[in-house]
Amino acid sequence: MAVKPEGHPCWADAMFTDLEGAKSFYGDVLGWTFGESATEYGNYTEAYHDGKAVAAIVPPMPGQEGEGEAQSQWCLYLASPDAAATAEKIRQNGGEVVVEPMPVADFGTMCLARDPSGVAFGVWQPGTHEGFQAEMGTPGAFCWAEVFTREPEKSDAFFPAVFPYRAKQMQDDEADFRIFEAGDAPVLGRMKMTEEFPPEVPPHINVYFAVPDCDEAVAKATERGGVLRLGPMDSPFGRFASLNDPQGAAFSVIDVTKTEGEMPAITEVS
Known part of the structure; x- marks a missing residue:
């Protein structure tokens, strides 16, 4: 790559x-x-x-x-x-x-x-290590990531000032969600953490890995001591679920081949 x-x-x-x-x-x-x-x-x-x-x-x-x-x-x-x-x-x-x-x-x-x-x-x-070798979104590879923060105004000002990002806000009554784009590509999401997140959960970046079958991955993860936090659920981006592994690390899995629903409207942020 x-x-x-x-x-x-x-x-x-x-x-x-x-x-x-x-x-x-x-x-x-x-x-x-x-x-x-x-x-x-x-x-x-x-x-x-x-x-x-x-x-x-x-x-x-x-x-x-x-x-x-x-x-x-x-x-x-x-x-x-x-x-x-x-x-x-x-x-x-x-x-x-x-x-x-x-x-x-x-x-x-x-x-x-x-x-x-x-x-x-x-x-x-x-340098000699350029990063991910597998194509993004292929099974087993990195697919997407989202900044989870309780203070979105701080993250929203910071990331486009440090990196060449253009921001777009998703029009969603249920969630405060923003997408950062670099060039023409969406590269990072930003989600406001609501009161549904326990106080002990710190702000973090949630990393998504692609899987061929979300439900099968969740079943394997929970059998092995992982904890299911959200899902599996369908979305226009794929069927996904959020988990913690047995040592507490948060991550998500997504099957990008199974999409459902219409893409929400997004508006560019000036």
Whole structure:
């Protein structure tokens, strides 16, 4: 796959205390296989589907077990041609740079940050590692992601200021939902967290992985100790469900081949 344009999701990884448990769970639910752990990079382990890299998992750093920062969660990385310049934009627009841009051998340069509402995300300036190898939306691969925030006005101002996004608001009486586009492509959603979300659920980016059958994936996930949070339900975008894996990381699965209903109207935000 070619290098992703600026602002496009390009990679996802997650930290798990039980690395073997994560391999077993996602291998069963998403059909992933795993490469050798890179001991020189903290046992960073890439996941593959049909031989193409789709994500990675990693154990906590020594001494990090039990800390809040070590809680399992998926991190989405957004592409940048210059991670240092993006980090500066993050600071200038009220965000927090949690991990300063740092080179990872010749693979690329990474940065970890939070938006002003507390949503954690990564920035990746590609080197030899360009990101996702599998085509977006194919079974087992990354498909979509949404910023979940209790303070949408902060996220709405921040992301288009840092990345070359154009915003569109979905006309929906039941949800406050916005889409960020880069070029002509929708790349990221933004959902306002309502009171239905327990207070202990932090703002986050929810990552969707494509599956050939949503109900079958949910059945496998719950059999393996995952917790179903929403769905399965039909939408104009596909049949989807939201879950937590056995170690608490939130993710969603979607079958993009089964769509139902009309696309909601959207209006461009000035």
